[in-house]
Structures are given as structure tokens and as C-alpha cells.
Amino acid sequence: MEEGGGGGGASGPAAGPGPAMAAAGGGPLGCLHVLWQRDEPAGKIPARRLRRAARLHRRLGPTGKESHALKRLREAANGNDLDTVQQLLEDGADPCAADDKGRTALHFASCNGNDHIVQLLLDHGADPNQRDGLGNTPLHLAACTNHVPVITTLLRGGARVDALDRAGRTPLHLAKSKLNILQEGLSHSLEAVRLEVKQIIQMLREYLDRLGRHEQKEQLDDLCSKLQMTSTKEQVDEVTDLLASFTSLSLQMQKMEKR
Structure with missing residues (x-):
């Protein structure tokens, strides 16, 4: 799954399986979701508030330096680089920022089955129901490759179990x-x-x-x-x-x- 490339797992089931998303038999698949709230630790900023603030910031558009950081965030999530993801998030990188195909760092991490990065992104305000250009949420991609720990993390983070992909699945x-x-x-x-x-x-x-x-x-x-x-x-x-x-x-x- 390449950031900004032509192929890639997070392109979703409708685009054909990429190397990180090849399901059993190579068939294109994709879908899953549920609304489940979990208690937020005391003193912690709610993820939904972080997402609201990030949306306001995105309307202004990122600077060149910010765009580079956002691309690095997606690349780090795709490369399972937990330390870099954590550092970029702490520096203020928006976890909901998407590439030209609508894929966020959470899409990449979910596709790769990295539940630690998935949880980290959710803690910093990543939207578990954000769709890519093909209508796939991170949960569609995690389900496509049977990453059960990631599926669990996304569901607990508020991912919708009734979300449909563009094929209605x-x-x-x-x-x-x-x-x-x-x-x-x-x-x-x-x-x-x-x-x-x-x-x-x-x-x-x-x-x-x-x-x-x-x-x-x-x-x-x-x-x-x-x-x-x-x-x-x-x-x-x-x-x-x-x-x-x-x-x-x-x-x-x-x-x-x-x-």
C-alpha cells in the first residue's frame, strides 16, 4: 500500500487487492462497523473535540511544511513506524488529513493490522468513520484482511458496524x-x-x-x-x-x- 501511489491496499476492495490487503484467494472484499462509546480517562481531551478542531484547521489549508508532515504521518503509519507516528502527532499533525485518494493514516494502519498505531491515531482524534475516495472506512480495510485486534480497537473507538461501502456491503x-x-x-x-x-x-x-x-x-x-x-x-x-x-x-x- 503506497502513499500517493497508483496501487495500494487502502484503495479498498473495489479497487483490487494491494500487497498489504490481499485477502484469501485474492478476491476483492470490504466492509464492517458499530457505534460504541467508551469511557474517556479523566483529564484527557475527547477525541471528538480533537476532530472538530482539526476540521476547522483543515478548512484553512495546510502550509507546505504541514503538508510534508502529513505525508510523513501517512507514510509512517503505512510503514508501521510507531515512534515517528507518535512524534508527528505530538507535534500537531492532523490524523484526519487524507491523500489525493482520500486515505488517512488510520486507513493505512488499519489495512496493515497495526493496532498500536490505530489506537494512537484514535487517541489523537482520528475519525474511525472517515471514508476514502472509494467509500471505504478504516474498518472496511481491517475487516478485509481479518485483522481482529484492529477491528476490536476500531469498534471500541466508535467505528460504525452498519457502515456500507459503495457496493452496499x-x-x-x-x-x-x-x-x-x-x-x-x-x-x-x-x-x-x-x-x-x-x-x-x-x-x-x-x-x-x-x-x-x-x-x-x-x-x-x-x-x-x-x-x-x-x-x-x-x-x-x-x-x-x-x-x-x-x-x-x-x-x-x-x-x-x-x-
Whole structure:
């Protein structure tokens, strides 16, 4: 994923997978989100207040020196350089500043699965629901590559679980797409498939937990237990089929709730 380059993971699912965002089977994917407030430590400036101040500053436009710092911030986030990200943020760099494709430092860090940088950016006012030029939020990109710790951090930071990408996809659509890829793929080893299925279960568990769907969450826990007892590809495929049925049912429920 290159800052200002032609390709890149944070371009999102609609643009094709980049090296940092290649999902299982190479298929383009993308989506996930939830509104969940967490208590803010005493004496700490609320992230939403920081974001408001940053928006006001951005309307004036950055100076040449500031533009360079903002580009360095995105590059550092993309390069997993925690120290540089921290220094630039402490020097006042705006974490919501985007490149010409609408990608922020949070998009890059989320795509790369660096939960430490993600948390740092959120603490300094990064917007977890900011969209890039293709409509992808940081959570779309984290979900696209199954970065469960980042997904959790973003959800706790206020990312919306019901946010749609430009193709109208939600996290459940994403899970269903990834399962289809796994079921169609023939080159994956047993351990690799088991790990992918486990990650999807974890991702959906976070999603359902934020929505308060505890009964469905228990069903996922049962599937996870069955997955741990598998020893052959056929047994893993059986769990994958059950999980695919589960996500299909959840999608139907979601459509009914929106009517």
C-alpha cells in the first residue's frame, strides 16, 4: 500500500487487492462497523473535540511544511513506524488529513493490522468513520484482511458496524464473501483454512457482541468449539458450511430489521 501511489491496499476492495490487503484467494472484499462509546480517562481531551478542531484547521489549508508532515504521518503509519507516528502527532499533525485518494493514516494502519498505531491515531482524534475516495472506512480495510485486534480497537473507538461501502456491503457480506473464497479454493492447507475460519468467527463475534445479539454469539461459540475439534479438511469444510448458513441467516435478519 503506497502513499500517493497508483496501487495500494487502502484503495479498498473495489479497487483490487494491494500487497498489504490481499485477502484469501485474492478476491476483492470490504466492509464492517458499530457505534460504541467508551469511557474517556479523566483529564484527557475527547477525541471528538480533537476532530472538530482539526476540521476547522483543515478548512484553512495546510502550509507546505504541514503538508510534508502529513505525508510523513501517512507514510509512517503505512510503514508501521510507531515512534515517528507518535512524534508527528505530538507535534500537531492532523490524523484526519487524507491523500489525493482520500486515505488517512488510520486507513493505512488499519489495512496493515497495526493496532498500536490505530489506537494512537484514535487517541489523537482520528475519525474511525472517515471514508476514502472509494467509500471505504478504516474498518472496511481491517475487516478485509481479518485483522481482529484492529477491528476490536476500531469498534471500541466508535467505528460504525452498519457502515456500507459503495457496493452496499456490510461486515456480514464480507464474511460471506470470504467463506465463498475459502470453499472454492483448493490450494489452501488444512491449517490455513482452519485459521481463516477461526478469524471470521472472531470477527463476527465482535460484530454480534456490539449489536447485543447474544443468542447468535453463542451459536458462533459452538461453531468455534467444533472447529477446534476438526482434524481433516472435510471436517473443516463442514464447519465452513455451517458458518456460511449462519451468515446467510444473519443477512436475512438484518434486511428484515431495516424494513
